Amino acid sequence: MVGKMKVEVVSRRAVKPCKPTPSHLAVHKISVLDELNPSIHVIRILYYESANSMDLGLLEESLAQVLPHFYPLAGRYNRDHHCVDCTDDGADFAVADVDCRLGEFFEVEAAVSENLDRLLPLDICAVDEPTDPLLAVQINRFQCGGIAVGVCASHRILDSATFGTFLTAWSNAACGGDSIISPDFILPSLFPSQNLPPLQFEVSRTRDPTIVSKMFRFNKKAISKLRERLTEKWESSTGSGRPPSRVVAVSTVLTQALLRSDKAKHGRHRISLIGQAINIRERTIPPVHKHSFGTWASLSYLKLDEKGTERVVGDFPEMAMKMREATAQGVKDCARILSDREFGRYVLVDSYFEAAQKTEDPDYKVVWVTDLSKFGDYEIDFGFGKPVWASMADVPLKDHFILLNTRDNEGIEAWVYLHESDMPVFEQDEELRILTG
Known part of the structure; x- marks a missing residue:
């Protein structure tokens, strides 16, 4: 079949x-x-x-x-x-x-x-x-x-x-x-329309057949192992006994694997730019209602030069800390976007254009992470019970990770979208295979 x-x-x-x-x-x-x-x-x-x-x-x-x-x-x-x-x-x-x-x-x-x-x-x-x-x-x-x-x-x-x-x-x-x-x-x-031109990576109506997808499932046991590796450094750096989230742990593993495969392809580490999506709702001052319609989304950015990329690719706790710090700064920036419109324009629009332009720069590797694990897929009951699975499908966005919840709310299913020439190397990453095999 x-x-x-x-x-x-x-x-x-x-x-x-x-x-x-x-x-x-x-x-x-x-x-x-x-x-x-x-x-x-x-x-x-x-x-x-x-x-x-x-x-x-x-x-x-x-x-x-x-x-x-x-x-x-x-x-x-x-x-x-x-x-x-x-x-x-x-x-x-x-x-x-x-x-x-x-x-x-x-x-x-x-x-x-x-x-x-x-x-x-x-x-x-x-x-x-x-x-x-x-x-x-x-x-x-x-x-x-x-x-x-x-x-x-x-x-x-x-x-x-x-x-x-x-x-x-x-x-x-x-x-x-x-x-x-x-x-x-x-x-x-x-934030009214400004008749903006298409972004550098605008998707064409004809699907790009060179972008392929694969789902990697991180179960509760795999995520526990990752969080254990992070806990000691996390506590000493943040002063918090709260363990790092599932999303931080999985996002870090995926990003490191992609950066390692990028080095294997190009023979060197490139400048890394990691964009992580943030839901702005309830994070602005005054807060926007959680059910406000439209695209209330921003991105946090982590930029690492070649040496910085080389260092964190081999250091899981350090990479996780940097990705978490970038997201925390992005959340902090959300508070000002309504009171300071010029600042809001930079955070929401200008920085996005800058990142989009880097996708075509041969000296950069741009990675996108979107966390959709908190939107209640497994609570959607139309009258015949709750779903046994929730999935994505093919999404024509290269170098993109989309994270969904698992049915037991303990794991993460990572939908990975890469160029067809990059996926074979990525999926053979040793750490990724151990955690999702």
Whole structure:
């Protein structure tokens, strides 16, 4: 079956909001932070073992019920004016049949990324055109009664936190919840669109076949070993008895492995620039609400020259400390971005452009880390239980690590996206093999 799984879409329709969008909300301007996003969808696939009680009509009805609270998702993006025309065209809702059992699918999930892509309703790069839905869902029915819910939402108008808020709101509505989460839409008024040009690494609509993906699972035991290696230096440096987080430990291992493979490829260490994504919400002064709609995201940066890279690649605790310090400084900077707009512009926009330009510099190795482990994937219950797995699929962003939670909340699943020539060396890294083998 490997590589030959068939997914047949048997129906597709538009689900419109249960009530029309008011005329004063007919245009949703995006923010400058939304403009910085690559032209892709934010995605997730949620897998459920038994959904015999699934009511497709209820899923559609609850989606229609939630859309007025997330009204831009039912519109279409107007690229010329950097806004969403909130015309209530609706979200795509597809139903598909899969020619295997869910257990059979899990046997090959780590090896065949194309199978994951087939469970999504749209190609991940199908965004920004006037006919592209901003939200799409595909209900995939396996032969055993299990299902996979594949969801895409345009990164042009939201980030992963807003995406998670939407999934929670939809699942609550499907379970008959009385109250629906209602996000605010203040971001464009604080950081309005600036008609920015595409970034240096802007993603083309035609998927780059040279970027490949692989998932590496770090279980509880592996992470405990990593945290033990860090604890002594962590306590002496920070004065805190609290052990380093799972995310710090795993991010460090992955980054060191990639920098080692980069040296093997180029014969030398290059300047390293590591960008780590930060959720700005609730970290500003005054705090932004945790359900605020849009791209409330920043990046922290760790820059190491050639000698610095060589030193930390062989020193796990030192590398972890530096990555944690960079993130801590990034979080600290968030406090000022609303009160000092010039500073905010540099932190949120200018520094991002500087980092993007370095991706094409032969003297630099740029690494991106996105932690999505805190957005509650395994709490999304549409009425037939909680998911047994939550996955990504192919994401055309080179040198990118995306971290998801494991079902037991004790481990991390790292989705790694590299150039096809880099992955074989990376996955043979000795430490990585020991920890994930």
